[in-house]
Amino acid sequence: MKFNSRTLVIIVYDILVAAFAWLGAYWLxxxxxxPPEFETAAxxxxxxxxxxxxxxFWRFGLYRGIWRFASLPDLKRIVLAAGLAALLIPVALVLFRVHAIVPRSVLILDPLLLVMVMGGSRLAYRAWKEHRLASVLRxxxxxxxxxxxxxxxxxLLRELARNPAGFHVVGLLDDSREKxxxxxxxxxxxxxxDDAAxxxxxxxxxxVVLAxxxxxxxxxxxxxxxxxGAGLNVMTVPSLEDLVGGRVSVSSLRRIELDDLLGRDPVQLDDSGLHGLLTGQVVMVTGAGGSIGAELCRQIARFAPAKLVLFEQSELALYAMEQELPRRHPELAVVPVIGDAKNAAWVNRVMEMHRPAIVFHAAAYKHVPLMENGNAWEAVKNNVLGTQVVAAAAQVHGVGKFVLISTDKAVNPTNVMGxxxxxxxxxxxxxQQRAGDAPTGTRFVSVRFGNVLGSSGSVIPKFQKQIEAGGPVTVTHPEITRYFMSIPEAAQLVLxxxxMGKGGEIFVLDMGEPVKIAELAKLMIRLSGADEARIRIEYTGLRPGEKLYEELLADDESTLPTPHPKLRVAKARPADxxxxxxxxxxxxYPDxxxxxxxxxxxxxxxxEYQPESA
Structure with a gap:
C-alpha cells in the first residue's frame, strides 16, 4: 500500500479515536x-x-480504502478489527502482566465505541463530500x-450526490409494492x-426524471x-446501452425526446452471422448520404469490412460521410464515389474496380408529394431504372447479395413513389427468377418498412421547426396515421x-403500432414546454398521393415467420x-x-396501384 501524508493523518486520527474509545468506555x-484507582488503571x-x-487496524486494511467511497465492506472491516482487538486486549494484558483493574463492561463498551466513531466519521465524511444535505448546502x-x-x-442518486448538476432528489416513484x-x-x-403529477x-x-x-x-x-399534461418538465437518464457502454454517466440528464417515447425495444442481431457476412468483405451502399444509407454505413462499419464503398449523387452528403466514418473507424477503408445509380457505365465501372461482395441499394426518390405531380417520370426512372442498373451490375460482377431498401408505400400504392x-x-x-437457384448467383432481397424518426423530409423535423417558429403545426388530416421506427433500428433490421435472405424474398419489418400524426404533433408541442393554446395545430388536407394510413401487406399477400421476431417474409403476388x-x-425511352x-x-x-385521380 502506498504510504502518504493523507494516510498518516488517518492513522493518527484512528489512534486518537482508539484512545478516546478506551477512556470513554471507563467514563460510561x-x-x-x-474513581481515582480506575482512572489510573485506564x-x-x-x-x-x-x-x-x-x-x-493496519492488518485489516483499514487504510486502503478511500473515505469518500466508504461503504458496507469498509464498515465490515472496522467491525471485525474492533472485535478482534477486543479479544486480544485481555490476552495481552495478562501476557505482559499489566497490573491494572479493567472492568468487563469496559472490554464490551470499547469496541462498540470504536465502531460508532470510526464508522460514523467515515460515513459523515462521505456524506459531506457528496453533499447529502443538498437543500441546506445548496x-x-x-x-x-x-x-x-x-x-x-x-x-442516479449517487452520481447527483457527487456531481449535483443543480438538482437534489426529494422523492422516488415505483410500481413495485415492496418498495x-x-x-x-x-x-x-x-x-x-402514475402518481407522478x-x-x-x-x-x-x-x-421529473425518468430513471x-x-x-x-x-x-x-x-x-x-x-x-x-400537468405542466411538468420531464428529463431522462441516458439509455441502458449508453450506460453499459460507458459513453455517458447516469447523471447526464437531458430533456426527454420523441425517440425515447416512440422508440422500441433494442434489436437482437445475429452478430456472428453478420460478421460472416460483412467482416473482411467489400461492401457497397448506394444512397450512402441519405438517412437510411448513412445509418447503414455506420452499422456496417462496426463489423470491420475490408472496404466500404459509398455511392452517392449528393456531393455534400457524400462529403459528410467521408469525413465522419474515418473519424469513428480510422482503420476502415472508405471509398467515396459520386455517381448516379441510373448511369450503367459508371456503376459497372465502380463494381469492376472494387468487386463488392454485398450491395445495399438505398438510393431512391422517397418524397411522396414531390414525386406525384410534375416529377412522376423522374421518380419512376430513378427508383426503377436505378434499381435495375445496380442490380444488373451486381449480377454481372458476382455480387453475393443485393439488398433493396423498399417501403410500406409499395403496398396497395396510391402514389407514384409507392x-x-x-x-x-x-x-x-x-x-432472382431468371438466376434460378444457382449457388454462385446473386441473391436479391427486398426489405419493406415504414417511416423512420428524424429522416430527411419526414414530418418530425418539420414539426420541430414549426414549433420553434411559434406555430402553427400543420397536419394534413386529424385521422392520418403512420408507422414509425428509429433509423438505427431500421438499418439493423435491414442488415x-x-x-437471412436466400433470394427473392420481400422482408417486412415489425413496425409496431401505428401512430396518429395529430397526437404526435400534440406530444411534440407538450415536450417543447408549450401547449396547444400557444402553438395551435392547423389541418391542411391530404396532399397529392397521400393515404390516411399505411399498409405493410397488400390484400393478396400473406406473411411467413422467420427466426427473427421483428422480421417476416411477404408472399407477394407473382408478376405477369x-x-x-x-x-x-x-x-x-430517351425523352x-x-x-x-x-x-x-x-x-x-x-x-393494385390506385392513383388519386381514380
Missing part, C-alpha cells in the same frame, strides 16, 4: 465519574491497548422527483409511477404524457434481413410473365413521358 462504565493500560489496536439547487426506484435510480414507503439512499419511495404538485416540484432506461416505451410515454418502389421489388424478383423486358424498354402516361403505365404493371 462509571457514569462520567471515574491510563496505565492505554499505552498497551492503543498500539495493539493500531496494529490490528439552496439554489432544484428539487426533482425521480420515476423509478431500481438500479438506475440508485446510480412503497422504503428508502433508497435515504430518499423515500412516495408512490407509484400528483406527488410533484404536492411537493412543489417542477421537474427507467430499460422500461417499455409505453410506460415512459404514459408517464411523460401525464407529466407534460408504385415505383413496388416495381423495383418486382424487378429484383424477376432477376439482419440481408443476412414478360413485363420485365417490356418495362426495361419503356424506361429506355420524358407526361404524368398521365406514367400513371397509366404503372397501373398496367401494378394492378
Amino acid at each position: 462504565r462509571f457514569n462520567l465519574d471515574v 491510563l496505565a493500560t492505554l499505552i498497551w491497548v492503543v498500539p495493539l489496536q493500531a496494529v490490528v 439552496p439554489d439547487s432544484k428539487p426533482v422527483l425521480v420515476a423509478g426506484a431500481g438500479s438506475a435510480a440508485d446510480f 412503497q414507503g422504503r428508502l433508497v439512499q435515504g430518499v423515500p419511495v412516495l408512490g407509484v409511477l 400528483v406527488v410533484a404538485k404536492r411537493l412543489g416540484v417542477d421537474d 427507467l432506461p430499460s422500461a417499455a416505451h409505453e410506460i415512459r410515454k404514459r408517464i411523460t404524457e401525464a407529466c407534460t 408504385a415505383s418502389k413496388r416495381l423495383a421489388e418486382m424487378a429484383c424478383q424477376a432477376m 439482419q434481413a440481408g443476412l 410473365p414478360g413485363w420485365h423486358a417490356e418495362c426495361l424498354d419503356w424506361l429506355a 420524358s413521358y407526361d404524368e398521365a402516361t406514367v400513371k397509366r403505365q404503372l397501373k398496367t404493371w401494378v394492378p
Whole structure:
C-alpha cells in the first residue's frame, strides 16, 4: 500500500479515536465519574491497548480504502478489527502482566465505541463530500422527483450526490409494492409511477426524471404524457446501452425526446452471422448520404469490412460521410464515389474496380408529394431504372447479395413513389427468377418498412421547426396515421434481413403500432414546454398521393415467420410473365413521358396501384 501524508493523518486520527474509545468506555462504565484507582488503571493500560489496536487496524486494511467511497465492506472491516482487538486486549494484558483493574463492561463498551466513531466519521465524511444535505448546502439547487426506484435510480442518486448538476432528489416513484414507503439512499419511495403529477404538485416540484432506461416505451410515454399534461418538465437518464457502454454517466440528464417515447425495444442481431457476412468483405451502399444509407454505413462499419464503398449523387452528403466514418473507424477503408445509380457505365465501372461482395441499394426518390405531380417520370426512372442498373451490375460482377431498401408505400400504392418502389421489388424478383437457384448467383432481397424518426423530409423535423417558429403545426388530416421506427433500428433490421435472405424474398419489418400524426404533433408541442393554446395545430388536407394510413401487406399477400421476431417474409403476388423486358424498354425511352402516361403505365404493371385521380 502506498504510504502518504493523507494516510498518516488517518492513522493518527484512528489512534486518537482508539484512545478516546478506551477512556470513554471507563467514563460510561462509571457514569462520567471515574474513581481515582480506575482512572489510573485506564491510563496505565492505554499505552498497551492503543498500539495493539493500531496494529490490528493496519492488518485489516483499514487504510486502503478511500473515505469518500466508504461503504458496507469498509464498515465490515472496522467491525471485525474492533472485535478482534477486543479479544486480544485481555490476552495481552495478562501476557505482559499489566497490573491494572479493567472492568468487563469496559472490554464490551470499547469496541462498540470504536465502531460508532470510526464508522460514523467515515460515513459523515462521505456524506459531506457528496453533499447529502443538498437543500441546506445548496439552496439554489432544484428539487426533482425521480420515476423509478431500481438500479438506475440508485446510480442516479449517487452520481447527483457527487456531481449535483443543480438538482437534489426529494422523492422516488415505483410500481413495485415492496418498495412503497422504503428508502433508497435515504430518499423515500412516495408512490407509484402514475402518481407522478400528483406527488410533484404536492411537493412543489417542477421537474421529473425518468430513471427507467430499460422500461417499455409505453410506460415512459404514459408517464411523460401525464407529466407534460400537468405542466411538468420531464428529463431522462441516458439509455441502458449508453450506460453499459460507458459513453455517458447516469447523471447526464437531458430533456426527454420523441425517440425515447416512440422508440422500441433494442434489436437482437445475429452478430456472428453478420460478421460472416460483412467482416473482411467489400461492401457497397448506394444512397450512402441519405438517412437510411448513412445509418447503414455506420452499422456496417462496426463489423470491420475490408472496404466500404459509398455511392452517392449528393456531393455534400457524400462529403459528410467521408469525413465522419474515418473519424469513428480510422482503420476502415472508405471509398467515396459520386455517381448516379441510373448511369450503367459508371456503376459497372465502380463494381469492376472494387468487386463488392454485398450491395445495399438505398438510393431512391422517397418524397411522396414531390414525386406525384410534375416529377412522376423522374421518380419512376430513378427508383426503377436505378434499381435495375445496380442490380444488373451486381449480377454481372458476382455480387453475393443485393439488398433493396423498399417501403410500406409499395403496398396497395396510391402514389407514384409507392408504385415505383413496388416495381423495383418486382424487378429484383424477376432477376432472382431468371438466376434460378444457382449457388454462385446473386441473391436479391427486398426489405419493406415504414417511416423512420428524424429522416430527411419526414414530418418530425418539420414539426420541430414549426414549433420553434411559434406555430402553427400543420397536419394534413386529424385521422392520418403512420408507422414509425428509429433509423438505427431500421438499418439493423435491414442488415439482419440481408443476412437471412436466400433470394427473392420481400422482408417486412415489425413496425409496431401505428401512430396518429395529430397526437404526435400534440406530444411534440407538450415536450417543447408549450401547449396547444400557444402553438395551435392547423389541418391542411391530404396532399397529392397521400393515404390516411399505411399498409405493410397488400390484400393478396400473406406473411411467413422467420427466426427473427421483428422480421417476416411477404408472399407477394407473382408478376405477369414478360413485363420485365417490356418495362426495361419503356424506361429506355430517351425523352420524358407526361404524368398521365406514367400513371397509366404503372397501373398496367401494378394492378393494385390506385392513383388519386381514380
